[in-house]
Amino acid sequence: MIAKISRRLAQQIVETVKDVCGKDVNFISPSGVIFASTSPQRVGEFHEIGQKAAQTGTVIEVHEDGSFEGTQKGVNIPLFHQNSLLAVIGISGPPEDVRKFGYLAVRVTLLLIREQELDAAVRSRREKIRYMIRSLVLKGEGDAKYLKGCMEEFKISCNGLFLVCDIRLNEGYNPANISIFERDLDVLFHTMGIELYCHESPREYVALIPQQQSTLYRRHFCQFAAAQEHTFSAGLGTARTPAQLSHSYREALTAIHSLHFSDQCFCDFSDLDVEILFDGLDPDRKKDYLEKTVSRLSQEDMRLLQVYYEENMSLKETGKRLFLHKNTLQYRLKRIARITGYDPRVFRDGTALYLGVRMRTEQDGS
Structure with a gap:
């Protein structure tokens, strides 16, 4: 008042x-x-x-x-x-x-006073949400009593399950349009009845998605992402209790990093596999691995291997996509084996090359 x-x-x-x-x-x-x-x-x-x-x-x-x-x-x-x-x-x-x-x-x-009070109440509510998200997800605050009060106000149970979604605008996005993006994002969350989100920085947004709404959220967010035409990258972590939300946040970041491998702008951590390993690797270890496996391959060789593995190592389907005769494809695979010491047609060697291709794709895209 x-x-x-x-x-x-x-x-x-x-x-x-x-x-x-x-x-x-x-x-x-x-x-x-x-x-x-x-x-x-x-x-x-x-x-x-x-x-x-x-x-x-x-x-x-x-x-x-x-x-x-x-x-x-x-x-x-x-x-x-x-x-x-x-x-x-x-x-x-x-x-x-x-x-x-x-x-x-x-x-x-009295109308102007009431309007000011409502503005202050909205600001206070948003500030509480931001404080709560920073405390639970980013571990940036330290007042346990105030945090408990915020959680009680927003009816967040210690046993409740939430997924963290992290959204990051691309560096090339025009700053003049950020307010438009934020308006569209606000509309999206409002439509789904999600209010636990905040603007963490000018280009980062963090949301807590109740587990029971996660399926609906994935569907709506994929539609939203398609309409935004690759203006951002977003990752979704797995369901966690409030005490574990920082872990879900790290998963969301891993999902975002994995987008270097694709032309998509949204990734669910639960859909990842080897990308999880890449995110935690020391840069020097990555460099050593690339040096040992695919560093001597040309971009043309890398493209061949990428399609080869996408087509589940099928010579027929790989040849179709690359417009190569089967004999030509066989010759180039043998040539890769001579250059690298790893034969793409052998399971163990093929796995090593596959990881190298994915790792180098990540490096080239970052």
């Missing part, structure tokens, strides 16, 4: 009321000092009747200028909000002319 009206809000109110009635309007503090006015020179002046109206809690009309200190003819109306006196509104002019604007002035004032 607003217990005191700021100068900025008071000035907004007096200007709004004057736009309607065409009369000068003053906002007077309970102590009798004018702190907002459509006549700037009056700000800071003492208003005797304004003080008296505040003290008595009654409307006082003045029929002559100068009858009281700092007072012109007009009406002076105490403004109460939830039983608390906030100020006195003074409207200058003959009382019989301006009296009718008194109710209007009070209503406009």
Whole structure:
């Protein structure tokens, strides 16, 4: 609840009321000092009747200028909000002319105050959600008591299951359009009834998806991703309790990293396999592995192997995709075996090359 009206809000109110009635309007503090006015020179002046109206809690009309200190003819109306006196509104002019604007002035004032309170409540709610997500997912806060209160407010059980979704705008995305993207993202979450999400940074967004909504979310989000035309990358972790959400977040990041292997922009961690290993490998180990397996292969050789493994090592299907005769394909596979020391047609060697191809694809795409 607003217990005191700021100068900025008071000035907004007096200007709004004057736009309607065409009369000068003053906002007077309970102590009798004018702190907002459509006549700037009056700000800071003492208003005797304004003080008296505040003290008595009654409307006082003045029929002559100068009858009281700092007072012109007009009406002076105490403004109460939830039983608390906030100020006195003074409207200058003959009382019989301006009296009718008194109710209007009070209503406009209360509407603007209510709007400000709602804005503050929304901000407070969003701030709590952001604090909670940072605490549970990013481990960025430390007030356990406040966190518990937030979880109780949003009815998050310690045994409940949630999936973390991390969304990151691509570096090339035009910053001028970020607000449009955020609007569309807000609409998506609102449509699915998901409110536990926050803008973690200008290009990162984190959401908690209740497990019971995860199937619906995947379907809607894939449609959303298609409509956005590769403006972002997003990863979805697995279902975890609140205490384990940082783990789901790491899974979501691994899912995002795996997108280097594809032309998709959304990945579910539960769909990954060898990519999970790659995400945790030391860069030097990756370099050593690539040096040992595929470093001496050309881009053409790499493309051949990529298609070969995508077609489940089928010579027929690989040849179709690459427009190669079966004999030519056999020759090139043998040539790869001579260069690398690993034969793509042998299971163990083929597995080693497959991992090298995937690892190098990740490296080239990052």
